[in-house]
Amino acid sequence: MDFSLTDGERAYRRKVRDLVQEVSGEQMREYWAEQQAVGGDRIFPWAPSAHKLLAERGLVGIDWPAPWGRGATSSENYILSEELVGSGFPSSPVTSSHANVRAIIRNGTPEVVEEHVPKALSGDRRYADGLSEPEAGSDLFALRTTAVRDGDEYVVTGSKLWTSYAHEAEYVSALVRTDPESTRHRGLSMLLIPLDAAGVDIQPVWVIGGWRVNQCFFDAVRVPVSNRLGPENEGAAILSAGLADERSLSFGGTDSRLLLARLLHRFAGAADDLDDSDLEAIGRFATRLEVERMLNISANAKGARGAESAAAAGSMGKLYGSELAQEFAQWLNELLPESIYRTEWGVSVDDQLAADAEWFVRGTVTMTIAGGTSEIQRNTIAQRGLGLPRGA
Amino acid sequence: MFDERWSDETREVSSALRSLLEGTCDEPAVRAAESSADGRSREVEQHLREFGLHDLPAEPELLAAVSVELGRSLAPVPWVELTAVRILLDVEDAVYALESDPPAGPGSAVVATASGIGLVANQGERERTAAGDFLVRVDRGLAEQRWGEEDAQKLRALTHMLAAARVSGAASKLVEIGVTYAKERQAFGRSIGSYQAVAHKLADAATAAEGLELIVKKTAWLAARDGANGVPQPIFGLMTWSHAVEVGRLVARNVHQCMAGFGATLESPAQLYSRRLRSWALRLGRPGDAHREIARILLTPQRRDAVEGLWHEERGVTVPRWARELDVTV
Numbered sequence: 239m240d241f242s243l244t245d246g247e248r249a250y251r252r253k254v255r256d257l258v259q260e261v262s263g264e265q266m267r268e269y270w271a272e273q274q275a276v277g278g279d280r281i282f283p284w285a286p287s288a289h290k291l292l293a294e295r296g297l298v299g300i301d302w303p304a305p306w307g308r309g310a311t312s313s314e315n316y317i318l319s320e321e322l323v324g325s326g327f328p329s330s331p332v333t334s335s336h337a338n339v340r341a342i343i344r345n346g347t348p349e350v351v352e353e354h355v356p357k358a359l360s361g362d363r364r365y366a367d368g369l370s371e372p373e374a375g376s377d378l379f380a381l382r383t384t385a386v387r388d389g390d391e392y393v394v395t396g397s398k399l400w401t402s403y404a405h406e407a408e409y410v411s412a413l414v415r416t417d418p419e420s421t422r423h424r425g426l427s428m429l430l431i432p433l434d435a436a437g438v439d440i441q442p443v444w445v446i447g448g449w450r451v452n453q454c455f456f457d458a459v460r461v462p463v464s465n466r467l468g469p470e471n472e473g474a475a476i477l478s479a480g481l482a483d484e485r486s487l488s489f490g491g492t493d494s495r496l497l498l499a500r501l502l503h504r505f506a507g508a509a510d511d512l513d514d515s516d517l518e519a520i521g522r523f524a525t526r527l528e529v530e531r532m533l534n535i536s537a538n539a540k541g542a543r544g545a546e547s548a549a550a551a552g553s554m555g556k557l558y559g560s561e562l563a564q565e566f567a568q569w570l571n572e573l574l575p576e577s578i579y580r581t582e583w584g585v586s587v588d589d590q591l592a593a594d595a596e597w598f599v600r601g602t603v604t605m606t607i608a609g610g611t612s613e614i615q616r617n618t619i620a621q622r623g624l625g626l627p628r629g630a
Numbered sequence: 631m632f633d634e635r636w637s638d639e640t641r642e643v644s645s646a647l648r649s650l651l652e653g654t655c656d657e658p659a660v661r662a663a664e665s666s667a668d669g670r671s672r673e674v675e676q677h678l679r680e681f682g683l684h685d686l687p688a689e690p691e692l693l694a695a696v697s698v699e700l701g702r703s704l705a706p707v708p709w710v711e712l713t714a715v716r717i718l719l720d721v722e723d724a725v726y727a728l729e730s731d732p733p734a735g736p737g738s739a740v741v742a743t744a745s746g747i748g749l750v751a752n753q754g755e756r757e758r759t760a761a762g763d764f765l766v767r768v769d770r771g772l773a774e775q776r777w778g779e780e781d782a783q784k785l786r787a788l789t790h791m792l793a794a795a796r797v798s799g800a801a802s803k804l805v806e807i808g809v810t811y812a813k814e815r816q817a818f819g820r821s822i823g824s825y826q827a828v829a830h831k832l833a834d835a836a837t838a839a840e841g842l843e844l845i846v847k848k849t850a851w852l853a854a855r856d857g858a859n860g861v862p863q864p865i866f867g868l869m870t871w872s873h874a875v876e877v878g879r880l881v882a883r884n885v886h887q888c889m890a891g892f893g894a895t896l897e898s899p900a901q902l903y904s905r906r907l908r909s910w911a912l913r914l915g916r917p918g919d920a921h922r923e924i925a926r927i928l929l930t931p932q933r934r935d936a937v938e939g940l941w942h943e944e945r946g947v948t949v950p951r952w953a954r955e956l957d958v959t960v
């Protein structure tokens with residue numbers, strides 16, 4: 239049993255913390271303004287200049303194999319994400335692009351790797367995830383976007399929905415049907431589609447947190463066959479390897495801990511200003527947020543060992559964290575009732591915590607949905623964790 | 631690299647103990663104990679003594695893991711109540727009774743006094759509890775103070791962790807009972823476990839039980855670090871215990887619902903578990919009190935800054951520079 243960090247991990251965490259310490263209040267507001275200007279996401283934030291800064295500090299691609307990265311362990315990856323998200327640093331490129339580039343390194347041709355990875359490392363190239371479609375959300379393998387082979391190219395037709403960051407990224411990593419006769423998970427391939435290609439149309443879809451996701455339409459978009467990752471029709475395996483890497487990411491728990499920490503500092507030395515029910519809520523949330531972290535750490539450890547129980551453990555963390563975050567967000571709004579007046583992005587408000595509490599209550603609505611709904615997580619726990627039979 | 635599993639040595643002890651308990655503390659043995667005159671099983675007590683449970687070293691991980699196993703099998707012995715007293719106060723045959731009455735059997739009980747804790751003879755009227763054991767209405771006024779507040783706090787914290795570990799074992803086992811039932815029981819031509827309404831309740835129960843075991847492990851792991859002297863920090867004792875109360879209730883509620891009528895019968899093992907989970911939950915105070923105390927620790931800068939290992943923190947609870955600059959304080 240070991241929840242400690244190795245000396246190397248601790249030194250590395252120090253490096254991340256030092257970076258975060260450099261970010262002043264004013265700088266953070268600049269990051270927010272930058273994101274807001276591009277309809278950026280407040281809950282999975284991605285400010286271009288923050289991405290560049292991470293790249294400069296060597297914090298992009300740490301887990302990619304040499305010579306690109308240094309093959310960091312999954313616990314180091316966990317620490318990086320926890321430190322950045324837990325400090326409010328706009329860091330989604332690290333989690334989103336990391337996974338996509340990892341898939342490129344594992345499955346791309348040498349030319350594709352050479353073309354993509356250096357740009358991703360320097361923070362000049364970003365990737366969106368193109369999985370869901372209008373008729374394929376939870377039931378992802380009902381997806382209909384097709385890629386038909388025509389010589390050295392695929393011709394892609396269809397659409398992807400909810401594609402976060404598509405308007406900010408250069409590529410979408412899309413799961414498409416390459417075998418028209420196939421059904422379900424067979425006959426799918428993972429394709430890197432340049433978002434500036436002819437026939438790509440990106441339309442905004444605004445969601446409750448006040449940010450933008452997208453619908454990407456593909457109208458006979460020609461994509462080189464060499465942009466396919468891995469063998470044809472085996473995209474499902476690439477997808478599941480990628481998902482396995484991401485299992486221990488916290489969905490809302492880390493953000494909640496930051497908000498609660500800020501609340502504790504606001505009321506430092508003033509416990510008597512809070513009534514008993516508020517104190518009870520604080521103690522109970524502090525406890526459950528510890529539990530949430532441990533569920534993720536357990537999923538991380540199981541994943542690193544390749545344990546069969548890793549999938550169910552990841553679902554437990556996601557389910558528990560996202561539902562807890564919603565509950566916490568609602569309570570925080572109740573405690574800071576002024577938050578109802580603070581629906582701005584928080585770039586120039588007088589009570590930043592109240593403003594952040596307000597976006598969190600809206601943003602957490604999507605946390606039990608994106609990345610697999612709570613119901614799908616429960617199915618995974620029941621079937622893969624407890625061995626219960628599938629439904630009819 | 632994180633590793634959430636008990637260490638190899640602990641697992642060895644746990645699995646030997648589990649085999650022993652499966653052979654000696656099975657369902658009939660638990661039922662026999664609860665219908666006996668004092669709710670105890672001398673036989674199980676004897677086996678555990680011979681196994682060495684009363685001489686275990688003061689290693690928090692080992693103690694927690696043992697407690698988990700005792701909870702799994704609903705061992706009708708006051709080991710949790712005896713152990714922290716033995717280890718921290720160096721008194722044999724005395725049971726913890728700071729918040730509620732002591733279990734019958736051992737010779738004396740540790741109770742709260744005006745500014746610390748003391749011993750009192752474990753004698754008085756005995757009443758059977760919903761957990762099948764008996765608690766003794768001791769005369770707390772007769773206790774003379776022998777130890778101070780600091781010892782009381784340590785005793786509480788270690789007991790909190792062990793009691794939570796016992797709930798964790800019982801809760802995990804109850805989930806297993808519910809899952810086995812859901813796989814076998816048929817309704818409308820299908821196994822009930824294939825209905826999401828049932829499966830999702832069990833998934834929630836399993837998630838809760840897993841989370842509880844993990845916070846017990848974290849508490850034990852922190853208590854084993856240099857400088858902790860094998861005793862959990864009070865805040866971790868409170869968190870672990872108060873969480874155990876909630877988890878025990880949730881697991882009992884969900885598993886009962888999935889097992890429906892059969893689970894509610896006295897023949898079912900489910901009620902053996904759910905009654906104990908409920909009864910144990912009432913013995914160390916109300917979870918709301920624990921939550922308020924956790925909040926007070928975290929809201930008092932000096933106490934907050936002394937907390938080690940909460941969340942991702944080494945010490946205290948910090949906020950990043952930007953938030954310190956932008957946030958207002960009261």
Ligand SMILES: Cc1cc2nc3c(=O)[nH]c(=O)nc-3n(C[C@H](O)[C@H](O)[C@H](O)COP(=O)(O)OP(=O)(O)OC[C@H]3O[C@@H](n4cnc5c(N)ncnc54)[C@H](O)[C@@H]3O)c2cc1C
Nearest residue numbers: 367368369370375376400401402604607608609610611613
């Ligand atoms: C803000 C946001 C960002 C997103 N970002 C991305 C992205 O970048 N890339 C991407 O590919 N996708 C993204 N998604 C899509 C996300 O993964 C899907 O929304 C999600 O998988 C659910 O699909 P759906 O919305 O079509 O809902 P549906 O699948 O239609 O679900 C509707 C309801 O039915 C329930 N349901 C469905 N199937 C079952 C079942 N078998 N058992 C029980 N209940 C079931 C669901 O749980 C849900 O409650 C994003 C979504 C949001 C909201």
